[in-house]
Amino acid sequence: MLQVDEKVFRTMFDTSPNAIMLLDEHGFLACNPSTLKIFSCSSSGEFIGRHPSEYSPPTQADGRDSLQAADEKISVAYKTGSNIFEWTHRRANGEVFPAEVQLTLLKLKGGNILQATVRDITERKHTEDALRNAKEEARDIIQNARDAFIAIDGHGIIIDWNPEAARMFGFSMEEAIGRELAETIIPPEFRKAHIAGIKKYLKTGESKILNKHMEITAIGKDGDMLPVELSIVPLKRNGSVTFSAFIRSLSERDQAEQLLLESATTLKNSLVGTIAAISKAVEARDPYTAGHQQRVSRLSRTIAQEMGLDKHQIEGIRMGATIHDIGKIQVPAEILSKPSALNDLEYEIIKTHAKVGYEILKNIKFPWPIADIAHQHHEHLDGTGYPQGLKGDEICLEARIVAVADTVEAMGSHRPYRPSLGIETALNEITINRGKWYDTDVVDICLMLFKEKKYDLDEIRIKGV
Secondary structure: OOOOOHHHHHHHHHHHHHHHHOOOOOEOOOOOOHHHOOOOOOOOOEEEOOHHHHOOOOOOOOOHHHHHHHHHHHHHHHHHHHEEEEEEEOOOOEEEEEEEEEEEEEEEOOOOEEEEEEEEOOOHHHHHHHHHHHHHHHHHHHHHHHOEEEOOOOOOOEEOOOOHHHHHOOOOHHOOOOOOOHHHHOHHHHHHHHHHHHHHHHHHHOOEEEEEEEEEEEOOOOOOOOEEEEEEEEEEEEEEEEEEEEEEEEEEHHHHHHHHHHHHHHHHHHHHHHHHHHHHHHHHOOOOHHHHHHHHHHHHHHHHHOOOOOHHHHHHHHHHHHHOHHHHHHHHHHHHHHHHHOHHHHHHHHOOOOHHHHHOOOOOOOOOHHHHHHOOOOOOOEEOOOOOEEEHOOOOHHHHHHHHHHHHHHHHOOOOOOOOOHHHHHHHHHHHHOOEEEOOHHHHHHHHHOOOOOOOOOOOOOOOO
């Protein structure tokens, strides 16, 4: 057996974290402390004179016989001076582990031997397996995604195309791979901008569209335009750049939105029809009340428009005013049509209509505060109104508007028990109680309508407008 000068290798053996062994064609000649640790051995005697295949399982991961394969690796190292390969080793306790082995030929005076450096790559293999599994899972996700996935290289050439992309745009994966994206799904008028955007990003790293959600129009194989939502992510790897795009069709969303819009329109029409039916019921019982509500509705809507409220709120005010006195349907007809002044008891009965109206309307799911308008239109800012004695902003704006219009119409129109008191008297009433009973802004707008724009209670529109 070749004698090896320990002083030459001592430092290397003692300090290396890897297993280092010296061997010839017959077996191991020496090993370092890390060898014992890695192979779970108690002494170097367990290695000296033994063939490398004895610390390997009978067969390798590729199915080859370990003894024959080891001799082949050793033979290559003797012939070429070096051999690096992956190997499956076995510890003394029977546990197998993957290793990276480097065999290096050492030419000494007494003969040639090999130095074997063995590095346990278990952790690296676990990492590689995890990365491989992650890639496979990512690929499965992309292949089964409900969104189209398209990847292109820095030249705009398609390099990936999932099944949803094939379904969405009509090109099979085989047809799409290798084509220019611009010529495949981008409408002609946008192609130059697409190509310029890629070139700018590759040159400057700047882009206005990357890593953002955008809604654009794409084109399918059959030439149909497709509304889509797009997100593009750049990936830099090994000095090159690719772009991955996730694309979702908006056709179904647009169809769903259209159905929702149609449903909302149908629902609104149903609600408007409900209010119209209620108004007709009131009119059939008490024509005076019905006409009053229609005039209050028109004036309330006009005030709301002049205040600059949004269309939805204006519509709610108009609807609420149309049936704000619905509670009078429970008041005896002889009181409603009484040709003389009401006594105290009759007046108290009349006052119940606000609460009754609320009870009738509260369970109908209007998109506006219709029930609150009926409930609150006789409330005053200072809390002296009825039926709840609400104050200030406790009264909804819609009811504050209807309260002013209701007062002006009631005083400015004929009633069964009295002739009209006149518009001037009505306007004087809301002026005196401006900020006390009635909302200041609403009163100011109402006064402007009558004094400057010549509003007429009995006309649908303002004179001269």
